[in-house]
Amino acid sequence: MKRELKISILFALAFLASLLIVSCSKDDTEPLIEPEIEQTDEPDSSGEPVIEASTLQSAFIKDTNRSLILYNGSDVQFQGKIVVNSDTLYLETTDTNLKLGKGYPGILANDTITIFRTELPIISIDTKGSVIVDEPKIASTFRLLQNGEVILESDLGIEIRGGLSQTFPKKSFSIELWVDSEESDTVDASLLGMRDDDDWILDGLWNEPLHLRDYVSHELWLRMGRYPYSQEENITLGIKREFCELFINNEYRGVYYLSEKIDRKQLQLKKYDDNTQQVRGELFKGSQWDDPLLFRAVTPFSNSSLVWGGYEAKYPDDMGELDWTNLHAFTDFVVNNDQATFDATIAERLDIDNMVDYFIFMNVTFAHDNWGKNVYTARYDENSPYFFVPWDLDGTFGNTWTGERINITDQILIRNVLYEKMLLNPEYVSSLKTRWNDLRGNVLATGEIQGMFDDSYQILQGNKVYDREAMVEGFPFNYSDQEIDFIKSWISSRMAFLDGYFANL
Structure with missing residues (x-):
């Protein structure tokens, strides 16, 4: 009897050992996979529901080289771990949700990595191994993530844009939505609430400490600039733009703004008349300092060239349609007429309200x-006056175009013969003074402008953008509250000086 009992015990022990061996073998071969989103209603000892794990599937981009995961989506609850696709990220925190404005270090597949949550849209571009150049655009793919969803996937053409900015470590890009990788056609889409179009700009804002001046300047112009024709719908006298964060080939490139372009469509200029072969709407960009651009002299032009006198033709820009005659005549009128003749008929050639707004805005x-440069000169049709639209506004609010401070608040920008002659026109000066006083009560109130900077700064600071940009090589600027304080102090001094200037005109 004892012998049979001993055999039974030995058999049971052997069976248990075999189960243990199988169990250990199974743990070594199958990775830990957490549930997609799982929360039990059963409370723990504290009485709170136990949050098991959450899974990030599509609303994030991972930069392995910079040990960074950027997640764009709603709040994620967790207890010490989040599943990223099928891998578990173990977080070194007592927090139970991903807070904005905070980086969470952790371990993912034996690598140290930091996860951030951002409210900013994320753009991810894959060049398929090709190098982005100035021209031509190379075939790529495009993904736009917003509010936790991939809202657009498209083939794309991308190239480096800009002049001086091409020398910066952080490039700006022109992008074009394509129907396929062969560029057989383009496709229009409305991105981030902006216009429906295929052409877009990704501005790197590299030469701007805090990345705010160009962004706020364009918004300020949209709020104050008047356009000389109201019969057209969907006019935007400038550009709309939205902050986003960019990845190229899964490498984090920092904050950009995605923006519209200044073109015929944006300004709703009349199209070239093919039947009469007549130029109607016109658009020229000031691209090089030259005498005609500054109304200092008139030089000959050729309709076989897209450039003249510092201008670049933007519309029409097809040979056979391009004609410099009207802009040349306008320049000749300013340069070669005496003040009395100028005063008598300038309003037929130049929209005075727009000139008033632009002079105030520029100053x-x-x-x-x-x-002169970085200004678009346009007109609606062949019977309309010219007007101005600003562009490339990084050198503003105490910043140079190279990213250095210029603490000048007590000078007036004229430097242009057109502006000089306008300031000798009593009616124009009266309009300037009236408009200045009107705008100072709302759009140009000192606190209003400072508030625009505060609001934009809080968007970037609150989403931890400056911390992430510190991970990218070649970004030399010091992001600190001192810079926003400098901007706001500069605005106070500048507006006080301008109050005195316009009062004494």
């Missing part, structure tokens, strides 16, 4: 690179 922002 409020101290846009010292925008008094």
Whole structure:
């Protein structure tokens, strides 16, 4: 009897050992996979529901080289771990949700990595191994993530854009939505609430500490600039733009803004008349400092060239349609007429309300690179006056176009013969003074402009953008509250000076 009992015990022990061996073998071969989103209603000892794990599937981009995961979506609850696709990220925190403005270090597949949650849209571009160049655009793919969803996937053409900015470590890009990788056609889409179009700009904002000046300057112009024709719908006298965060080939490139372009469509200019072969709407960009651009002299032009006198033709820009005659005549009128003749008929050639707004805007922002160059000159049709639209506003609010401070608040930007003659026109000066006083009560109130900077700064600071940009090589600027304080102090001094200037005109 004892012998049979001993055999039974030995058999049971052997069976248990075999189960243990199988169990250990299974743990070594099958990775831990957490549930997609799982929360039990059973409370723990504290009485709170136990949050097991949450899974990130599509609303994030991972940069392995910079040990970074950027998640764009709603709040995620967790207890010490989050599943990223099929791998578990173990977090070193007592928090139970991903807070904005905070980085969470952890371990993912034996690698140290930090996860951030951002409210900013994320753009991910894959060049399929090709190098982005100035021209031509190379075939790529495009993904736009917003509010936890991939809202657009498309084939894309991308190229480096800009002049001086091409020398910066952080490039700006022109992008074009394509129907396929062969560029057989383009496709229009409305991105982030902006216009429906295929052409877009990704501005790197590299030469701007805090990345705010260009962004706020364009918004300020949209709020104050008047356009000379109201019969057209969907006019935007400038550009709309939205902050986003960019990845190229899964490498984090920092904050950009995605923006519209200044073109015929944006300004709703009349199209070239093919039947009469007549130029109607016109659009020229000030691209090089030259005498005609500054109304200092008139030089000959050729309709076989897209450039003349510092201008670049933007519409029409097809040979056979391009004609410099009207802009040349306008320049000649300013340069070669005496003040009395100028005063008598300038309103037939130039929209005075727009000129008033632009002169005020240029001086409020101290846009010292925008008094000829970096200005679009346009007209609605063949019977309309010319008007101006600003562009490339990084050198504003105490910043140079190279990213250095220029603490000048007591100078007036004129430097242009057109502006000089306008300031000798009593009716124009009266309009300037009236408009200045009107705008100072709302759009150009000192606190209003400072508030625009505060609001934009809080968007970037609150989403931890500056911390992430510190992970990218070649970004030399020091992101600190001192810079926003400098901007706001500069605005106070500048507006006080301008109050005195316009009062004494």
